[in-house]
Amino acid sequence: MSTRIDIRKSFIAGTWYPGTRDELARMVDDLLARVPTPSAQTEPLALIAPHAGYAYSGQTAAYAYKQLSNRDFDRVVILGPSHSEDFGAFAISAKKFYATPLGDVELDADFILELESKLRVTRVPNDREHSLEIQLPFLQRVLSSFKIIPIMLSRPFYIVGPDAYTHCQKLAFALAEMAKTRRFLIIASSDLAHLNDYATVKHNDAQFAELLRAYDIAKLVEYMWEENICRACGDTAIITALLAAKQLGAQRVEIFSRTNSGDVTGNRAAGQYTVGYLAAGVYKS
Secondary structure (H helix, E strand, O other), X not given: OOOHHHEEOOOOEOOXXXXXXXXXXXXXXXXXXXXXXXXXXXXXXXXXXXXXXXXXXXXXXXXXXXXXXXXXXXXXXXXXXXXXXXXXOEEEEOOOEXXXXXXXXXXXXXXXXXXXXXXXOEEEOOOOOXXXXXXXXXXXXXXXXOEEEEEEEOOOHHHHOOHHHHHHHHXXXXXXXXXXXXXXXXXXXXXXXXXXXXXXXXXXXXXXXXXXHOOOHHHHHHHHHOOOOOOOOOHHHHHXXXXXXXXXXXXEEEEEEEEEHHHHHOOOOOOOOEEEEEEEEEEOO
């Protein structure tokens, strides 16, 4: 039986998404209902989904999570950036549950223990990171029962440069090894460009999407750090997911939706701060 001290409370309910169970369930269900039912017969090894407030990126995220229709995973590894604190390369909440208005989601203690035997993982007693939590209500509405492995990454390409790739490789290899005895889905939580111009965001995100669709990890990494114009806050989450999926036999990336805050609000003026969003899946064939 869990106690309140075991539960990481929501820090974004009522702001980034609705704060009551009924309102949140209705919003997520409505967003999912607007997405066509996927025709793909193969299940994704990984998904990429944005993590802005649902009013901004919720519809884009719904395109990713619609791919889980009539599928079931009992474990989900969620990779996301730590926006405000440096917890080291890899960090996981020390709590046993994440709370949302839809209920508590249990962390997979056994999985985390094995991961800690392969990597140095910081266990964080308290955090306010939104990039992991914001994925949960969608998962709660599309999966029947699941546990999570929520991993915060604090070494983005746009800050530490090429050294970030080493961390991505280490985590990807560990996850691929663990996939030999466990079946799980990987979620890479990331927004795309964050820049003070709508047109530039559209242009840069289009370049990013082209490289992603080609599954060209080397050129994606180069784009992320050498030019430093990508500014995808979850760049290491994306690369880690792509690397892990590649080791598991992935050959194809499908992009379901790409938009940005200017498209959502209608404010596309020059010089307007704009954030890009993308939903994609990674498949074996």
